[in-house]
Amino acid sequence: MTISTTPQTLYEKLWQTHLVEEKAGETPLLYVDRHLIHEVTSPQAFANLRFNNRPVRHPERTIATMDHNISTRSIKIDAAGEGAANQLRALEKNCKDFGIELFGMGHKNQGIAHVMGPELGLTLPGTIIVCGDSHTATHGAFGALAFGIGTSEVEHVFATQTLRQTKAKTMKVQVNGHVGKGISAKDIILAIIGKTGSAGATGYVVEYCGEAIEALSMEERMTVCNMSIEFGAKAGLVAPDQTTFDYVEGREYAPKGDVWQQAVNDWKQLKSDDGAVFDSVVTLEAKDIKAQVTWGTNPGQVTSVDGIVPSPDDFNDLTEKESCVSALAYMDLAAGTKITDISVNKVFIGSCTNSRIEDLRAAANVVKDYTAKGQRVQSSIDAIVVPGSYRVKAQAESEGLDKVFSDAGFEWRLPGCSMCLGMNDDVLEEGDRCASTSNRNFEGRQGRGSRTHLVSPEMAAAAAIAGHFVDLNS
């Protein structure tokens, strides 16, 4: 590890320790430690390798999973439909031909890439992790520089184990103090995006700091870092600490013995130095953060559950004003509507943002409160719970959470990306309104003409039973 006398940010430390070459006239070359791949963004990269007769340089540094377009009702590849099955079989063949480890359908390690990597100890502090998926920033929760890449870059990593990257600017997002009771990591990140706007961090790598962030568990930190891309950031980071080391230690792929000790010693240096200068600083007071619900068609169009749908007149910026007009039309919402008066007919608990064991426990606790009062999912609502991986599924079932959900009228499904992007058959119909624990409320994201409200697992669970959004703290 490089020790510099000038105060450095965590990002600069990660950059320096991975800089293979920086040369005038060329974009800097960075080393990639871990590459996660899935069926959708890899086939064309493999095809180009074959065309050019190039091998995967370090197959042991790449791990494959099936997640994006698999069925959540069956472990059979063909259950996903013809196009998806074709892609899944291509991934099987590509991994076999190029010597890459694959967690295929029903494998105990299979899961959404950003759930699977951390839980297996593949995600380590101080590494660079890439994946052909924009939510790769999730792994930044461990103090890894992790970001999404395109298929041309997937090919570049396969062939060289490096990537060319322009250095980003640095942003510090400081969340002071502690959040109130019932406020989740999802509420923290939605409040941050609400403050910065959906492009507020374009060109930046964000480091999340402050007591409210330090107090989070690893699962919660992953939820925060996961949505870094939703305000435009290249990556999100949390400095590793004892919480991180305790989470990683003993996991299947994590270092062991003396190597583990050496790793922890190195990782302890991975924090922004006192006096390190950030290009931008955003500060929030945790006590002001309330439970959040998006009302519009980008994640920055968000407000608190005790608020109302805004009016275009509330915005001074012309673009924001126009975006508000079109969002209200698409979402079929009138300005001034109380958030708690918005009814939903679909509920999705899952995605790489909120499908980990803590998310499912939090949602299940809300469900239990309702079932104790004799209430269950309304008959007019379809609600599904999709664990993020087979390990999460097994853990949840060992705790009886599946039964809590299914007894209350939720469908308990098999792991996958599912309705977050609707590449499989978990798609919303035109006009559906969904309380979703995913990360994007874009027009048509969960199905053409469908309407998405991004919320925490607790809020989604409550909406499934109450039929509308609920201020659980009131």
Place this chain on the structure above:
Amino acid sequence: MEKFTTHTGLVVPLDIANVDTDQIIPKQFLQKTERVGFGVHLFHDSRYLDHSGKEPNPEFILNKPEYKGTSILLARENFGCGSSREHAPWALEEFGFKVVIAPSFADIFYGNCINIGLLPIQLSEDEIEQLFTQSQDAKLTLTVDLTNNNVSFINETGTKISFSFELGEFHKYCLEEGVDSVGWTLNKLDTIEAFESKMPSWQ
């Protein structure tokens, strides 16, 4: 990758901010294992009235006959945000676009464009506004000169208007020469191996 030096083409203005890659190419069209077949699905939900893509939406600007043959897309801020799918620039390229001009781009989309030889040009809000005014009714033909880093057009009074743009030095080189970036890096294997020999064992 094809070499890019200059290009002259008809500009189509897409007057929407925060166009995400889900809008550019919806997820149901990502199930291919080939690199072709995406252009027909570009902007699917806006471009077609039906799910199957058989009924063009006459109101959508790419369907207006006067913009047929367009090769330069003029867009608003934060173009290409969201998903990292390279299928979005593939679809734009296959439709016939050579250049996308916007006041700002999402980072991953920008890099993906460079990597396939689709030129992303960032101009100031004021310059973008002028181009939006000029491009109404399919009246703007723009010349993009990558060698000299500028775009130019002749306005209604016959005056040549020119705006300069910035592009990273290596990005420009790769576009101009049609560089195989993987091959370029593979020439540096010695440097990469030297780096690997010094890495800590846990890494």
